[in-house]
Amino acid sequence: MKQLLEKIKQEAINSLQNAEKIEDLESFRVKYLGKKGEVTSVLKGLGSIAPEERKEVGALANEVRAIIEEKLNEKKEAVQNALMNEKLKKEVIDVTMPGKKCDMGKLHPLATVRKQLEDIFMGMGFSIADGPEVELDYYNFEALNIPKNHPARDTQDTFYINDDVVLRTQTSSVQVRVMENTKPPIRVISPGRVFRSDAVDATHSPVFHQIEGLVVDKGVTMGDLKGTLELFMKRLYGDDVKIRLRPHHFPFTEPSAEVDVSCFVCGGKGCRVCKKEGFIEVLGAGMVHPKVLKNCGIDPEIYSGFAFGIGLERIVMRSYNIDDMRHLYENDVRFLKQF
Numbered sequence: 525m526k527q528l529l530e531k532i533k534q535e536a537i538n539s540l541q542n543a544e545k546i547e548d549l550e551s552f553r554v555k556y557l558g559k560k561g562e563v564t565s566v567l568k569g570l571g572s573i574a575p576e577e578r579k580e581v582g583a584l585a586n587e588v589r590a591i592i593e594e595k596l597n598e599k600k601e602a603v604q605n606a607l608m609n610e611k612l613k614k615e616v617i618d619v620t621m622p623g624k625k626c627d628m629g630k631l632h633p634l635a636t637v638r639k640q641l642e643d644i645f646m647g648m649g650f651s652i653a654d655g656p657e658v659e660l661d662y663y664n665f666e667a668l669n670i671p672k673n674h675p676a677r678d679t680q681d682t683f684y685i686n687d688d689v690v691l692r693t694q695t696s697s698v699q700v701r702v703m704e705n706t707k708p709p710i711r712v713i714s715p716g717r718v719f720r721s722d723a724v725d726a727t728h729s730p731v732f733h734q735i736e737g738l739v740v741d742k743g744v745t746m747g748d749l750k751g752t753l754e755l756f757m758k759r760l761y762g763d764d765v766k767i768r769l770r771p772h773h774f775p776f777t778e779p780s781a782e783v784d785v786s787c788f789v790c791g792g793k794g795c796r797v798c799k800k801e802g803f804i805e806v807l808g809a810g811m812v813h814p815k816v817l818k819n820c821g822i823d824p825e826i827y828s829g830f831a832f833g834i835g836l837e838r839i840v841m842r843s844y845n846i847d848d849m850r851h852l853y854e855n856d857v858r859f860l861k862q863f
């Protein structure tokens with residue numbers, strides 16, 4: 525019996541050395557220590573041996589059992605440690621590896637320039653006003669001194685929703701809304717989308733952007749208009765820029781002017797970009813017509829004002845040297861990536 529136990533012990537220790545997986549250890553446990561295991565069998569068979577030997581063999585069997593158990597636990601721990609180490613090694617993160625590049629979104633050039641213009645005007649004391657794109661005929665035309673059948677309606681090919689509702693053709697509609705609701709002094713700009721039923725080409729689009737400006741106070745003059753626009757253009761393009769006012773007609777301003785800036789390519793000498801003019805047209809402006817002030821409940825005997833409407837696309841195209849307006853709307857990533 526003692527020899528048998530000794531043999532079992534040696535065998536167990538040897539086979540443990542070769543075990544590598546958790547499953548091997550489990551079958552090992554069953555084989556030696558389980559209910560029908562080899563050591564257990566010896567212990568169970570104690571009854572059938574001579575009483576003198578029983579005590580000694582019993583003690584030895586228990587000792588062997590304890591040794592095997594201990595070795596098994598040691599091995600289990602070692603195997604588990606090895607497993608954990610392997611896992612840690614596999615999952616290690618190399619923080620020095622170059623990161624995965626993810627594409628960053630950017631502002632569209634129209635948004636960049638709009639923000640830039642807003643910043644300039646806010647720096648000059650203007651605040652920002654907003655108005656609806658789907659607008660009443662009254663705000664887009666009627667209150668701006670453009671009654672039904674007025675020829676000026678033909679120059680702004682209008683999308684009509686019904687007889688009274690249009691897609692606004694100009695941000696000038698916001699002038700009326702602001703003046704209706706605000707007591708002078710007023711100093712606002714209003715950037716936004718406008719709509720005209722124009723065919724698409726390099727310089728036309730049925731949807732484009734304007735930035736309206738409106739100043740109303742006591743004693744506002746054409747000189748204030750010119751000074752404001754000059755300062756704005758200098759902030760935008762640098763101190764060398766020159767502006768030029770040409771007489772024009774808008775029903776809602778009197779007098780009215782179209783405003784040009786000196787060409788960014790030739791500086792005023794005349795070149796291909798400015799078509800030998802030396803100047804490029806960027807906005808319409810004028811003194812708010814007394815009838816418009818009156819329509820909005822402002823007394824033209826006390827107050828006067830000026831207004832201007834900047835075409836945003838023109839400025840963007842000028843800033844980035846873009847020769848075709850369609851690039852701004854086609855959302856071609858190859859184009860947009862450049863800004």
Ligand code: PHE
Nearest residue numbers: 694696808809810831832833
């Ligand atoms: N609303 C005019 C246009 O769209 C521009 C403008 C605005 C002119 C304000 C004068 C004053 O052409």
